[in-house]
Amino acid sequence: DIQMTQSPSSLSASVGDRVTFTCRASQGIRNDLVWFQQKPGKAPKRLIFAASTLQSGVPSRFSGSGSGTEFTLTISSVQPEDFATYYCLQHNSYPYTFGQGTNLEIK
Amino acid sequence: EVEVVESGGGVEQPGRSLRLSCKTSGFTFADYAISWVRQAPGKGLEWVGFIKSEAFGGTIEYAASVKGRFTVSRDDSNSIAYLQMNSLKTEDTAVYYCTSSLGVWGQGTMVIVSS
Numbered sequence: 001d002i003q004m005t006q007s008p009s010s011l012s013a014s015v016g017d018r019v020t021f022t023c024r025a026s027q028g029i030r031n032d033l034v035w036f037q038q039k040p041g042k043a044p045k046r047l048i049f050a051a052s053t054l055q056s057g058v059p060s061r062f063s064g065s066g067s068g069t070e071f072t073l074t075i076s077s078v079q080p081e082d083f084a085t086y087y088c089l090q091h092n093s094y095p096y097t098f099g100q101g102t103n104l105e106i107k
Numbered sequence: 108e109v110e111v112v113e114s115g116g117g118v119e120q121p122g123r124s125l126r127l128s129c130k131t132s133g134f135t136f137a138d139y140a141i142s143w144v145r146q147a148p149g150k151g152l153e154w155v156g157f158i159k160s161e162a163f164g165g166t167i168e169y170a171a172s173v174k175g176r177f178t179v180s181r182d183d184s185n186s187i188a189y190l191q192m193n194s195l196k197t198e199d200t201a202v203y204y205c206t207s208s209l210g211v212w213g214q215g216t217m218v219i220v221s222s
Contacts, residue, residue: 001171034209036152038152043204043212043213043214043215044144044152044204044212045212046209046210049209049210087151087152089152089154089209091209094157094168095154095168095170095171096142096154096157097154098151098152098153098154099151100151101152
């Protein structure tokens with residue numbers, strides 16, 4: 001199985017900060033990676049697919065990059081509604097696997 | 108409006124069975140793969156299983172933790188997917204989400220396995 005490792009596990013930031021999350025795959029997955037945002041008690045929301053394609057309706061302050069084994073999700077200027085947990089998912093091979101998540105907290 | 112609604116969750120004893128349903132509307136269900144994802148209380152997301160559209164062969168895959176116990180199926184004529192869960196274990200306790208091609212998600216249905 002492909003292991004997905006997210007770092008950091010939690011991150012404290014202030015409104016307006018630029019933040020970057022990392023997701024590493026244990027083997028190459030091309031660009032078969034999705035980023036999700038999840039708020040407490042809610043379903044995940046897809047932000048980015050194909051590693052760098054912004055989902056329609058998602059603010060442009062979110063961006064994704066990477067290919068192969070290393071991927072990043074960047075929020076250029078954190079807004080109050082962005083405090084949540086972020087997950088990556090690889091869908092290159094079965095079983096699909098999620099990272100363990102990064103919790104973005106208010107500083 | 109695109110909508111995905113899960114149902115069928117509840118409390119069941121270990122070893123018993125439950126069937127979850129995923130009713131969809133607002134899009135051409137037959138064209139999309141359906142995945143089931145679960146989240147145990149206070150934990151991260153876990154991919155459970157997947158069924159491709161018939162156009163892609165209707166391929167079905169499962170996570171190792173549920174393979175042989177859970178069965179994913181789909182009824183394209185009624186735009187519904189199912190997750191049949193047999194031989195339930197306490198570690199199957201989670202919110203179960205249905206998602207169409209990972210883009211549209213339901214609100215989830217809670218399954219509690221407890222004696």
